[in-house]
Amino acid sequence: MNIGSIAMGAGFLLVLIGLWGILTRTHIIQIIVSFSVVDTGVHLIMVAAGYMHQRTAPIISEGLAASDAPSLVVDPLPQALVLTAIVIGLGVTALMLAFALRIHEKNDTLEIKNIERLRW
Amino acid sequence: MIRTFGIILTLIGVAFLFFSLFLEYETPLELSGSASYYAASTAEDTGSANLVSAIVVTYRGLDTLGEVTILFLTSSIMSYMLKTKKARNQRTFRESSELLRTASALLVPFIILLGVFIFVHGHLSPGGGFQGGAVLASALVLLLVADPLYTVQSRILSVIESSSGFLYVLLGLSGLLFGAGFLDSRVLPTGRVGELFSAGLIPLIYILIGLKVGTELSNLLSVFHSVQGQDLMEDEGGAR
Amino acid sequence: MVAMFNPIYFVVAGLAAAFLLTLFHNRERLSYFIMIIALSLMMLISLAHLASFLAGTGEIVQVFTAGFAPPFSINFQMGPPEALLTAIVSLVGLLSGIYLSEQLRKTGAYAQAVYIVLVMGMNAMILTRDLFNLFVFLEIVSIATVGILFLSRSRTSVNTGFTYMVASGLISVVLLIGIVFAYMNAGSLNIDTLSESLVMAGRGGSIAVLLITLAFLLELKPFPANGWGIDLYTSAPGALSALISAGGMSATYYALAKVLPVGQWSHDSLVAAVGGITFIASQIIALKQDDSRRLLGYSSIGQIGLLLVVLGFSEALGDRRDFIAAGLLITHALSKSILFYISDMVQDDSLRGWAALRRKPVLLVLFGVAAFALIGFPPFPSFFAKWDLILLLNGGTEGYYLLSAMVLAGSLIEAVYLFRWFSYALKLPHEDLPELASPTSRLIAPVTAALVLAGASWYVSTLVSGFSQSFLIPVAFILLVAVIDRLPAWSKNVISIAGVSLYIADLYPRIAGDLMTMIFAGIFLVGAVLTLLSGFYYKGRRAGFYPMALTMFAGLAALIEAATILEFFWGWELMAIGSYFLLIRGKKSMPHGLSYLLFSIGGSYSILYGFSLAAAGAGGVIAMSSLVGISVMPALAYSLMLLGFLTKTASIGVHIWLPGAHGEAVADIHFMASAILLKAGVFGLITVLLAMGSEAGYTRWILLALGWIGVLSALLGNISAAFQESAKRLLAWSSIGQLGYIVWGLASMSHLGWLIALGYSVTHFLYKGILFLAIGGIALKIGTPYMYKMGGLIKRMPYSFFAVLIAIITLSGVPPLVGFSAKWITYNLIISEQLYYQGFVILIAGIIAFLYLFRMIYTVFLGQLKDNLRSVGEISIWFRIPMYLLLIVILVLSFLPNTLLRPIGDMLSGIFPEEAIVWTGSRGVTSLGYFDGAMIMYVIVGIFVILTILFLLLRKQTQKVKQFNIFYSGEAPSRPELSHFSYNFFAHYRKAVGALALPLVTGFWDRVTEIIHAVSDFIRRIYTGNGQTYLFHIVLYVVVVFLVQSGGYR
Structure with missing residues (x-):
């Protein structure tokens, strides 16, 4: 069990917790928070995917010549991906909050049970 | 009750799925296909010391352009979604403490400086446009906390935001016209790895991203800030 | 020539215009003009490629971004399917943009920017060959979709928008986890590299590919995990629904088609099953539907189900698959757009409200064209596509007889509700209905779509063998x-x-x-x-x-x-x-x-x-x-x-x-x-x-x-x-x-x-x-x-x-x-x-x-x-x-x-x-x-x-009786016809053998109708309208599919 596995496991756990929140909380803000938890869990999973034991950050410097990089650095790609994913998550969350404001204005409530629905 | 039970059962199913994946996970000992290429050739290809930056800006530059676009979308949508009514209520706030006000005035220039530093050195050290932009926006948070009535010059912000986005696309286009492809950062000389003026377009693009992200996040903040306690614009005749 | 139309210009034109026009945010006319230019440019690019492919001179164009070869950089590919699909997306994008001109101009430059990005995102989803890039553009599309959805500002659209965001967020999670594990197992994010890799060799990779496939399936709104998507159709402005149904669905469908080879086609039966269930269920549910938007939503989802069946049976359909899919997709995209545009003009959302179309015969004709095209009548491309589909399903080495029968049954049900609706429009009274909101500028979009459909019909018929x-x-x-x-x-x-x-x-x-x-x-x-x-x-x-x-x-x-x-x-x-x-x-x-x-x-x-x-x-x-x-x-x-x-x-x-x-x-x-x-x-x-x-x-x-x-x-x-x-x-x-x-x-x-x-x-x-x-x-x-x-x-x-x-x-x-x-x-x-x-x-x-x-x-x-x-x-x-x-x-x-x-x-x-x-x-x-x-x-x-001679000779003995030379009893009958001798002329025979003429058979068909409608009403109760329930459906769907499919990995 190294730190990668721990991060991976924690990521999955966070996703589960977030899902529980999304499916059981009835307040819209709480649902949004739960969604952020799920998102964070996924980011953790992504970072863990790039983790390699006893390697260093993928930055060439005095201590790390370009030629040694393949054997010394962790996988840089998941880090690039997680950056993108985080920003996307941020945008989505902000937009959800904006929707929450609008929902409150239209329905005078933030309880997901009470907002008007389309059915069948 | 049945519902909760169903949810629990389903989440057990999800847990089983995750567990199956988790069992398959082991930290790799060798870099895989593309990763080993990046590790071996990035410095030579792009002149960037920070491999992640090179991937973000050059190799997967299209993703980055996309994520910038997502922030742009979010702030654009919010700008018309959360329009407030013209007649603003007079808002009253508790005065911030003097400590906070003084400190913020003192700190904001430094925060901005730090943000700029982070995105200018994105190709050399950890960080980059997004991180720097986020730091820039945090300056605004501090300002708003210190003075809730602070009015953000959102017009200036959005002009900076739009023009840096536009310039970003133009820089990408220069790669297509003068380099080997859209967003090719080698239009400018790649220089020597580790120097400030190196890595071709990467620092320039990171500066634009930094500005864009900084202004976009500030915009989001100011929009949320401005709707506090305000009535949102009503339907404008949208029939449905 | 085609080199001028580098596919990357979709992104360049889209984003440059989007960023640029927000600088003119007080000059809506100018910014709207920029938007239309950018959309036209996209259409021009796709048409240039499509034309060269149709002329047989086209070559598949590969674009490497940043000048590095894939899998190290992201690449775009423009081949025949991409050219066709981007043409559809760009066309409907442009038409909807024209249709929405009033709302887009009123809401301002930011909304116009969001709209351009939406169309650009759909095109890029079709073009990109990189898995993660696909995810990025998918996110762009779903965010831009809710942005445009908000143009209608109604309460339901706001509520729907929220559910839609969380739902697509959950799907992204599924997709991201899948992408990460696929990368870990194969070391690449490039679709073509992945397809040749051993990603499916391990269990982790297999699950990853399943999750990726599942994510795109969920984006296509499979039954029953699709309540969130149907609400979108119901509450969005008609032109947006047109774009989602025609463009978004095409893009996502093609994305799914791209990732299936990554799993070595091991999920084709899953895709076919999901498609089949979705097709039949959506059609049955639509039977009971009285809201025109929602009906169109169900119908769109049903059509996608059919397309999934086509995709899932790629092997059986062989080289005709693309023809069938293209025929169905073109017809679906264009005719659904027409219907959604019309739905926006009709003020009364109920099916009966469409009788108002009689005041504008052009629209009535367009409605008819769209309905007949959807069902697959000649001369539309769907006619030939359906023909080929049924022939090939039944004609392979192993015949899929039950499936082809189901496809036909589903189409029949679709015909029932579409034509019932159409006959309402033709025959019901329309005097009391609200006016149509159909200024001439709004007719451009549906009329153009119909003309393109006619052109496509002609072209497709030239490709069919055995048809003179x-x-x-x-x-x-x-x-x-x-x-x-x-x-x-x-x-x-x-x-x-x-x-x-x-x-x-x-x-x-x-x-x-x-x-x-x-x-x-x-x-x-x-x-x-x-x-x-x-x-x-x-x-x-x-x-x-x-x-x-x-x-x-x-x-x-x-x-x-x-x-x-x-x-x-x-x-x-x-x-x-x-x-x-x-x-x-x-x-x-x-x-x-x-x-x-x-x-x-x-x-x-x-x-x-x-x-x-x-x-x-x-x-x-x-x-x-x-x-x-x-x-x-x-x-x-x-x-x-x-x-x-x-x-x-x-x-x-x-x-x-x-x-x-x-x-x-x-x-x-x-x-x-x-x-x-x-x-x-x-x-x-x-x-x-x-x-x-x-x-x-x-x-x-x-x-x-x-x-x-x-x-x-x-x-x-x-x-x-x-x-x-x-x-x-x-x-x-x-x-x-x-x-x-x-x-x-x-x-x-x-x-x-x-x-x-x-x-x-x-x-x-x-x-x-x-x-x-x-x-x-x-x-x-x-x-x-x-x-x-x-x-x-x-x-x-x-x-x-x-x-x-x-x-x-x-x-x-x-x-x-x-x-x-x-x-x-x-x-x-x-x-x-x-x-x-x-x-x-x-x-x-x-x-x-x-x-x-x-x-x-x-x-x-x-x-x-x-x-x-x-x-x-x-x-x-x-x-x-x-x-x-x-x-x-x-x-x-x-x-x-x-x-x-x-x-x-x-x-x-x-x-x-x-x-x-x-x-x-x-x-x-x-x-x-x-x-x-x-x-x-x-x-x-x-x-x-x-x-005759005898009659003439004996004629004298006959007496002429005047018509009113009779006596009335003085009774005034309440229903005069009852007393007429020719009413119920054969009353005595009716007593004897009338039972034979009793509508026994009619009763049988009535009962069949009743039962199907009852089933329809029963199934659609899953759409409770509660957004959270819809989210639960999505999670449950993932689990169920995983449990069913994971049997294959042990």
């Missing part, structure tokens, strides 16, 4: 007539008659000598001229009549000319479209027109299925000869084809559409439908029976059943005819009975039987033609088809009376007219083939025929003339001309029955050598005796003359 371009010539002629629809009816009538005559002149040399074809060509096309001739009675414009009548005749002609079963099917479907529109023209014809169309479609699907088995047996050959000696499930194939054709002959069991549809049709249409259209079914039966023969063991049972269907049709048709109050319905039921004779004759598979059938086909055309024209003309003249409102018309309409008299004598089969010869052969057949049970019923039916014939001539022409009809004139001369032309033919044939029966007999001797009739002059001899038409005529005429 010459079948498009009549279609072009019809379009021409449609264009001049504003002219008065007589001018269109002249043009139409000229067109049909030209066609006959062209056709004749080709079919001369083939008597069987000649007979039916005569019935169809000479009938066409006669009907059109009677059309001169009409004063005014008669909007829409001529294109539709010509469509029907073009279809009938295609049946005759067909060299392949595809062409035959084309004709069959074309005829169904045309006749539907003709039958629905009557005032109360809405339900009947609908049931006609549904039975038509059901019948044609049954035929299609039979054809597909035939083609399967012939190894994919679709010449007409492939119907002979079918080797794959021949009994089923022939039965289905026969069943399909029986729907058109309105045989008992599938007859319920006819009395209403024909009974409510106007005069000349009535003639067209009953005397001509029904013969198409006979033609079909003959085609199948000739191919089937009667040697194989199973044919015995099929023929026995067919014979009894014919017999029962004759009996029940005639009984019901006797109990009708409406003269038109009486004739309609009588047609069922008459066609029963024909079916029975054909089923005997003997010389005499076929002689009867063919003889009846001709004579029925003749006398029914007369009767329909006469009765139709009278009903038109006096404004009612009810017989108790007529009476004594002999005084006012002597010419009609004489024609009707001759016709019913012919029909009843008494000497001396040609009907008797048919009867005489019937008795010969019964005896020679020993068909005693069937023969007995046929004889009874023949007797019953007298009842209704007597009733008709008696209550219409004889008896007392009603007061209000005292000054009514003879029916239109334009009805009398064709009537008397037909009458002359009857008289000729009566004197000389051999002119008709002898050549038919000679021809039949080639098919059934035994039991022929030997002709000498007008005298025909069989083993049972002889028959001489001319002699009988002399005898009868002689008797008649003698009686």
Whole structure:
């Protein structure tokens, strides 16, 4: 069990917790928070995917010549991906909050049970 | 009750799925296909010391352009979604403490400086446009906390935001016209790895991203800030 | 040239414009202009590539971003599928952008920027070959979608938008986890590299690929995890729904198609199953739907389900897969866009609210085009796609018989709700409905979409093998007539008659000598001229009549000319479209027109299925000869084809559409439908029976059943005819009975039987033609088809009376007219083939025929003339001309029955050598005796003359009674018709045998309808409207699919 596995496991756990929140909380803000938890869990999973034991950050410097990089650095790609994913998550969350404001204005409530629905 | 039970059962199913994946996970000992290429050739290809930056800006530059676009979308949508009514209520706030006000005035220039530093050195050290932009926006948070009535010059912000986005696309286009492809950062000389003026377009693009992200996040903040306690614009005749 | 249109410009143009126009956020006109320029640029790029691929000069363009080769950088690919799909997306994007101009301008530059990015994102999803990049653009599309959704600002759209965001967020989570694990297992994010990697070797990689596949499936809104998506359709502005349905779905569908190879196609059965379930379930749910937007949503999702089936069966469909998918996708995208645009203009969201379209005929036409295209009628691409799909599903090394049947069943249900809706628009009152919001600028989008659809239809038909371009010539002629629809009816009538005559002149040399074809060509096309001739009675414009009548005749002609079963099917479907529109023209014809169309479609699907088995047996050959000696499930194939054709002959069991549809049709249409259209079914039966023969063991049972269907049709048709109050319905039921004779004759598979059938086909055309024209003309003249409102018309309409008299004598089969010869052969057949049970019923039916014939001539022409009809004139001369032309033919044939029966007999001797009739002059001899038409005529005429002379001599003893020389009892009846002698004319018979005419069969079909609707109502209860429940559905869906699929990884 190294730190990668721990991060991976924690990521999955966070996703589960977030899902529980999304499916059981009835307040819209709480649902949004739960969604952020799920998102964070996924980011953790992504970072863990790039983790390699006893390697260093993928930055060439005095201590790390370009030629040694393949054997010394962790996988840089998941880090690039997680950056993108985080920003996307941020945008989505902000937009959800904006929707929450609008929902409150239209329905005078933030309880997901009470907002008007389309059915069948 | 049945519902909760169903949810629990389903989440057990999800847990089983995750567990199956988790069992398959082991930290790799060798870099895989593309990763080993990046590790071996990035410095030579792009002149960037920070491999992640090179991937973000050059190799997967299209993703980055996309994520910038997502922030742009979010702030654009919010700008018309959360329009407030013209007649603003007079808002009253508790005065911030003097400590906070003084400190913020003192700190904001430094925060901005730090943000700029982070995105200018994105190709050399950890960080980059997004991180720097986020730091820039945090300056605004501090300002708003210190003075809730602070009015953000959102017009200036959005002009900076739009023009840096536009310039970003133009820089990408220069790669297509003068380099080997859209967003090719080698239009400018790649220089020597580790120097400030190196890595071709990467620092320039990171500066634009930094500005864009900084202004976009500030915009989001100011929009949320401005709707506090305000009535949102009503339907404008949208029939449905 | 194409190099100028680098696909990366989609992104460059889209983003540059989006960023740029926000700088002009106070100048909405300028920024809107920039938006339109950018969208046009995207369309130009895709069209340039599409054009070069269509011209055959195109090459697949690969674009490497950043100048590094994949998998290290992201690359775009522009091949034929990408060119087509980006063209669709960009086109609908541009059209919706134009449609939304008002809202986009009002909301400002930011909304316009979001809109451009939305279209750009969809295009990029199609182009990119990188998995993670696909995810990024998917996110862009879903965020931009909610941004545009907000343009409508309604409460429901805000609530829906939130659920949509969380739902697509959850799907992204599934996708991201999948992408990460795929990367870990294969070291690449490039789709092409991944496809060649060993990603599926390990369990982790397999699960990852499953998750990726599942994420895209979920984005396509599979049943039942799609509540969040359907709400989107319901609450979005129509033009956005158009873009989502056409563009978003196409992009996501293609994304799924791209990732399937990553899993080495191991999930194709999953995709097919998900698609199949979604297709059927969505169609069933849509049945109960009354909100037009939601209905369109279900229908869109159903279509995607069908496309998923196509994708899932890639292996079975082979190199035709792309053709099928493209055909379905183009049709779906364009026609759904049209419908969504219209839905935005109609202010009342209920289905009935669409009757408001009658104020804008253009929109009504567009609605019809879209509906027929969606169902897969010719000439639209979906027709050829569906044809190929069914043929290939049934034709592979392992036939997917159940699946193809399900596809057809789903399409039938789709037809039910789309056409029910369409007939609402055609027929329901629209005076109280709110105005249409349809300024001319809003018509641009749907009209353009329809034009593109027409172009695509033409192009697709050129790609199909086994389909001759010459079948498009009549279609072009019809379009021409449609264009001049504003002219008065007589001018269109002249043009139409000229067109049909030209066609006959062209056709004749080709079919001369083939008597069987000649007979039916005569019935169809000479009938066409006669009907059109009677059309001169009409004063005014008669909007829409001529294109539709010509469509029907073009279809009938295609049946005759067909060299392949595809062409035959084309004709069959074309005829169904045309006749539907003709039958629905009557005032109360809405339900009947609908049931006609549904039975038509059901019948044609049954035929299609039979054809597909035939083609399967012939190894994919679709010449007409492939119907002979079918080797794959021949009994089923022939039965289905026969069943399909029986729907058109309105045989008992599938007859319920006819009395209403024909009974409510106007005069000349009535003639067209009953005397001509029904013969198409006979033609079909003959085609199948000739191919089937009667040697194989199973044919015995099929023929026995067919014979009894014919017999029962004759009996029940005639009984019901006797109990009708409406003269038109009486004739309609009588047609069922008459066609029963024909079916029975054909089923005997003997010389005499076929002689009867063919003889009846001709004579029925003749006398029914007369009767329909006469009765139709009278009903038109006096404004009612009810017989108790007529009476004594002999005084006012002597010419009609004489024609009707001759016709019913012919029909009843008494000497001396040609009907008797048919009867005489019937008795010969019964005896020679020993068909005693069937023969007995046929004889009874023949007797019953007298009842209704007597009733008709008696209550219409004889008896007392009603007061209000005292000054009514003879029916239109334009009805009398064709009537008397037909009458002359009857008289000729009566004197000389051999002119008709002898050549038919000679021809039949080639098919059934035994039991022929030997002709000498007008005298025909069989083993049972002889028959001489001319002699009988002399005898009868002689008797008649003698009686007339006697009558004239004894005339003095008769006394004229004035009409009012009667006494009233002083009672004023509440319903005057009840006291009329001709009301419930056969009350005593009704007591005795009325039970036979009870609508047992109707009850059966009603029950079927009820059950399906109940199922529909039950299933759709899962859409509770609670966003959280929808999210739960998504998670549950993932778990269930994982558990089902993970069985394969152990």
